[in-house]
Amino acid sequence: MKIFIVGVGYVGLVTAACLAELGHQVTGVDIDPDKIKKLEKGECPIYEPGLEEIIKKNIQAGRLKFQIGINEEINKFDMAMIAVGTPERESDGRADLFYVGETARHIAQNCRKKDFVVVGKSTVPIGTATQIRESLAVYNPRKTTFHVGSNPETLREGNAVSDFMNPDRIIIGGDKKAQEALLKLYEKIDSPKIVTNARSAEMIKLAANFMLALRVSATNMLSRICDVTGADIEAVMEGVGMDKRIGPKFLKAGVGYGGSCFPKDTKSIRSISDHYRLDTSIFDAVIEINSEQRKWFCQKVDEITLFTLKNKKIAVWGLAFKPDTDDTREAPSIDVIKWLLEEGAEVSVFDPVANVKKIFSKKIKHCRDMYEAVDKAEALLILTEWEVFKQADLKKVKEAMLVPKIVDGRNIYDPKVVRKMGFEYVSMGRP
Numbered sequence: 321m322k323i324f325i326v327g328v329g330y331v332g333l334v335t336a337a338c339l340a341e342l343g344h345q346v347t348g349v350d351i352d353p354d355k356i357k358k359l360e361k362g363e364c365p366i367y368e369p370g371l372e373e374i375i376k377k378n379i380q381a382g383r384l385k386f387q388i389g390i391n392e393e394i395n396k397f398d399m400a401m402i403a404v405g406t407p408e409r410e411s412d413g414r415a416d417l418f419y420v421g422e423t424a425r426h427i428a429q430n431c432r433k434k435d436f437v438v439v440g441k442s443t444v445p446i447g448t449a450t451q452i453r454e455s456l457a458v459y460n461p462r463k464t465t466f467h468v469g470s471n472p473e474t475l476r477e478g479n480a481v482s483d484f485m486n487p488d489r490i491i492i493g494g495d496k497k498a499q500e501a502l503l504k505l506y507e508k509i510d511s512p513k514i515v516t517n518a519r520s521a522e523m524i525k526l527a528a529n530f531m532l533a534l535r536v537s538a539t540n541m542l543s544r545i546c547d548v549t550g551a552d553i554e555a556v557m558e559g560v561g562m563d564k565r566i567g568p569k570f571l572k573a574g575v576g577y578g579g580s581c582f583p584k585d586t587k588s589i590r591s592i593s594d595h596y597r598l599d600t601s602i603f604d605a606v607i608e609i610n611s612e613q614r615k616w617f618c619q620k621v622d623e624i625t626l627f628t629l630k631n632k633k634i635a636v637w638g639l640a641f642k643p644d645t646d647d648t649r650e651a652p653s654i655d656v657i658k659w660l661l662e663e664g665a666e667v668s669v670f671d672p673v674a675n676v677k678k679i680f681s682k683k684i685k686h687c688r689d690m691y692e693a694v695d696k697a698e699a700l701l702i703l704t705e706w707e708v709f710k711q712a713d714l715k716k717v718k719e720a721m722l723v724p725k726i727v728d729g730r731n732i733y734d735p736k737v738v739r740k741m742g743f744e745y746v747s748m749g750r751p
């Protein structure tokens with residue numbers, strides 16, 4: 321099939337490259353000219369394992385192209401997918417649908433093809449497909465017939481290519497023609513497909529992210545009880561996860577969830593509930609526990625530090641919201657570094673791929689490697705569970721630090737082992 325993908329960020333780009341890999345003819349469109357220039361040269365603008373290789377391969381095979389902005393080219397395609405950002409509106413936590421609206425309007429103004437299918441891939445509030453349909457009707461001067469579908473993406477950054485190619489399920493919503501087109505699009509992927517109306521498809525995505533965030537916040541709340549009572553959250557959740565009704569995934573304590581999805585999607589579903597005057601307390605609790613968890617971590621740093629943090633050198637390992645990505649949107653590292661700076665600490669950071677230069681510029685030092693970051697530091701804070709940190713030479717770390725103290729926000733080390741090496745070691749919910 322011929323697919324036009326609007327917005328080539330994390331989701332749109334992975335979708336474009338993977339659909340080309342499946343044999344479709346794909347053009348990725350964006351309003352960011354720098355991104356398109358890089359992509360045309362086969363360079364991947366984001367860090368995502370395996371993605372650059374399939375971009376290059378499919379450009380060479382002539383199945384993948386890129387262009388700036390929507391134009392008459394759209395008429396050469398069977399389907400347009402909307403994969404633009406839906407960021408959180410600061411005023412009320414609702415998803416900002418400006419970019420989706422702009423995209424729908426530009427599709428309507430340029431498309432004159434009969435029976436054209438428009439599919440929402442972005443994560444959106446329930447009812448957005450209906451608004452897309454209305455917008456296509458309003459702005460389309462040629463009275464083209466459009467079929468509207470919803471196919472929310474469930475890939476995880478850091479594992480995106482493999483998730484796209486082997487998803488747990490594919491969510492397909494929309495009118496009959498849109499459903500048929502989506503079933504054809506994914507016919508080579510042998511995963512369960514849930515076929516429903518657009519509103520249910522939109523809701524599945526928000527509901528799934530909420531359920532995952534709920535598990536994280538529940539685990540973190542339990543870890544605080546472990547912290548004050550001496551129980552060990554790892555043993556507790558291992559025991560809890562062995563219950564087949566619960567299962568073992570997303571039961572790890574830490575410094576809380578971040579990224580471009582969970583924070584915004586939990587706030588989005590909360591605001592939908594609020595809009596319909598439903599009880600929002602379960603959503604409020606998940607959001608509140610997550611933000612408190614960052615403060616809980618900071619409190620541990622405060623307690624382990626001699627006197628105050630003022631003028632003390634503090635090392636931070638990990639900026640990305642999770643390993644194997646360069647994405648720092650809503651990452652715990654940002655709040656923790658802001659707090660360290662407010663307290664007057666000197667902050668040196670290291671992450672294998674991510675940086676926060678745009679936010680902190682020269683207020684913190686970005687180091688070339690993890691050992692440079694800990695040089696003369698009075699505490700090491702771990703905020704992302706990168707594999708390299710798990711494999712670090714802790715003897716070298718101890719020798720480089722002024723005071724060997726670790727506050728581990730991701731529970732990556734065995735407390736017994738690091739304490740035996742002479743570190744003062746604090747983690748999340750573990751004695």
Ligand SMILES: NC(=O)c1ccc[n+]([C@@H]2O[C@H](COP(=O)([O-])OP(=O)(O)OC[C@H]3O[C@@H](n4cnc5c(N)ncnc54)[C@H](O)[C@@H]3O)[C@@H](O)[C@H]2O)c1
Nearest residue numbers: 327328329330331350351352404405406419442443473477
């Ligand atoms: N990042 C993830 O892991 C993930 C996973 C599943 C779903 N989602 C959802 O997918 C959507 C996209 O997320 P993302 O992380 O890829 O966002 P992103 O910010 O990385 O990418 C969005 C892209 O859309 C482009 N864009 C904006 N307006 C445009 C327009 N009018 N025409 C063409 N391009 C335009 C931007 O320039 C940008 O490149 C969001 O709704 C998000 O919630 C994200």
